[in-house]
Amino acid sequence: MALRNIRYEGDEILRKKSREIAQVDERTRILMDDMVETMYANEGIGLAAPQVGILRRVIVIDLGDGKVYKMVNPKITQKSGEETAPEGCLSVPETRGTVPRPMNITVEYLNENNEKVELEAEGLLARCICHEIDHLDGILFVDRVVEDVEEG
Ligand SMILES: [Zn+2]
Numbered sequence: 001m002a003l004r005n006i007r008y009e010g011d012e013i014l015r016k017k018s019r020e021i022a023q024v025d026e027r028t029r030i031l032m033d034d035m036v037e038t039m040y041a042n043e044g045i046g047l048a049a050p051q052v053g054i055l056r057r058v059i060v061i062d063l064g065d066g067k068v069y070k071m072v073n074p075k076i077t078q079k080s081g082e083e084t085a086p087e088g089c090l091s092v093p094e095t096r097g098t099v100p101r102p103m104n105i106t107v108e109y110l111n112e113n114n115e116k117v118e119l120e121a122e123g124l125l126a127r128c129i130c131h132e133i134d135h136l137d138g139i140l141f142v143d144r145v146v147e148d149v150e151e152g
Helices: 026-041 123-136
Strands: 046-048 058-061 069-080 083-089 092-101 104-110 116-122 147-151
Touching: 026 046, 026 058, 026 069, 046 123, 058 123, 069 116, 069 123, 083 123, 092 123, 104 123, 116 123
Parallel strands: none
Antiparallel strands: 046 058, 058 069, 069 104, 083 092, 092 147, 104 116
């Protein structure tokens, strides 16, 4: 595995739309492993491929509960409820803001074995998935902030 360089707000790659992956192969698995390692090294709980300069629809998440999610082409198929809570982002250092997100979502994606998975998520996991999928569409959490929590 290898660490990849994090891209920061102001880098135009973070504003581009990522492309789907047709088939999850070894190259995709290496990317996901590198992303997980980079996420841990930077003490994040989620990372999207554009944040390491790759415009592909790949995200990884680990909330610290022992589960590592690696999602290819993630798509939210259902959502309900709303909760507003603080967020941060490895690409927007030292900035936090409160963002409204759905309380519950259903997400479909391909896992590392190219198998289709459907997952129901709530609370922080749902929030994190929404945040990372936003990255795949060139959206940063600061675009959705309703109230600044703290800066600096
Ligand atoms: Zn982020």
